[in-house]
Amino acid sequence: MANPTKTLTKNSPLPALDAGATRLYSMRFCPFAHRASLVLAHKGVQYETLNIHLGNKPEWFQEKNPNGEVPVLETDGNIVYDSLVVAEYLDQVYKKSPLIPDDPLRKAHDAMIINYNGSKFVPNYYKILGSKGTEEEPITAMMTALEKLEDFLAARKSTFSEGDKPAFIDFMIWPWHERLPSLKKFEQVDVSLKKFPSLKKWYAAMIEVPAVKTCGFSVEMHDKFNIAWKGGDPDAFDVGLDQ
Ligand SMILES: N[C@@H](CCC(=O)N[C@@H](CS)C(=O)NCC(=O)O)C(=O)O
The missing domain is CATH 3.40.30.10 (Glutaredoxin)
Structure with a gap:
């Protein structure tokens, strides 16, 4: 499990940080x-x-x-x-x-996708998570964002955004995709990705990436957090x- 230390609160002292650490x-x-x-x-x-x-x-x-x-x-x-x-x-x-491509145009295109994910996928993820019942609008908006990501990945013609190894975009958008299956607990969201073959392949490859394994949580653990947080x-x- 990643970061297995309890949270520090209002009166917790600031622990010293060693030089160079x-x-x-x-x-x-x-x-x-x-x-x-x-x-x-x-x-x-x-x-x-x-x-x-x-x-x-x-x-x-x-x-x-x-x-x-x-x-x-x-x-x-x-x-x-x-x-x-x-x-x-x-x-x-x-x-x-290295994760960020050297080519300025490629770097710019990648940043545009990260920003798109940040403005269209991420807020709708939270709207769905925070909603009380089945609300169609954020689900539709999130599906549109997934379609755009699907088109982006399909156009790259590779498993990850930059080839056969994960790159900057992959890691920057992954956290919400790891959490996507947990939405099923809260709303009628189809998280099977069956309409999104490139995203499905990407998801399957991402969960095998060593850094993803080291830092991630299971869907069950995200469910537990989401239930506790929402409650x-x-x-x-x-x-x-x-x-
Ligand atoms: N734009 C920030 C957003 C970070 C963010 O929203 N973090 C949340 C936790 S997931 C937070 O620290 N919230 C505390 C607060 O808003 O008081 C970033 O990309 O780092």
Whole structure:
């Protein structure tokens, strides 16, 4: 299981960080933080994780990120936050197994898809998760976003976005796709991907990627978190850890 430490809360002291060590401020079920941990795992970076209770944040956390959000990366007092910024920064600092293509046009096209996913798929995912009954509008909008991703992957004519190995886009959009099957618990969403053969192939390949295996959770665990979070359980962020 990824990041098996309990969340720090309002009065938790800030643990010291050794010189040269890298720390990720996270929350085990946060898909944005998941982006950062995927890149760290893919690059084989040694790092420690501090999980933050997002409903009762440590007093010092605002100083790490004025937005009050995870993920935040810290090394020797240098702070980087915002998942896409963190992921791109990591790709530039750790040259091993590069993720972002060198070609500026390719890089621009990839960024457009990541942004599309961020503005069309991600918000509808949350609308569906947060909705009370069967609401058609976000489901239709999410299916349209999936169609666009299907067309994108089909046009690339490869299993992953850049060939036979996962690249930047794959890791940046994966966290919500890992969580997609969990929506079935909450809404009548067809998560079988049968209408999306390229996405289905991509999904099957992604779950075999070592970084995905290291950082991910099972559908059952996402279900448990989603149920606890939706139900307002104050211990939702620590679901699956010994109380
Ligand atoms: N744009 C940010 C979004 C991060 C984000 O929304 N993180 C959520 C957890 S999944 C968070 O920290 N929420 C705390 C809050 O809003 O108070 C990123 O890409 O890193």
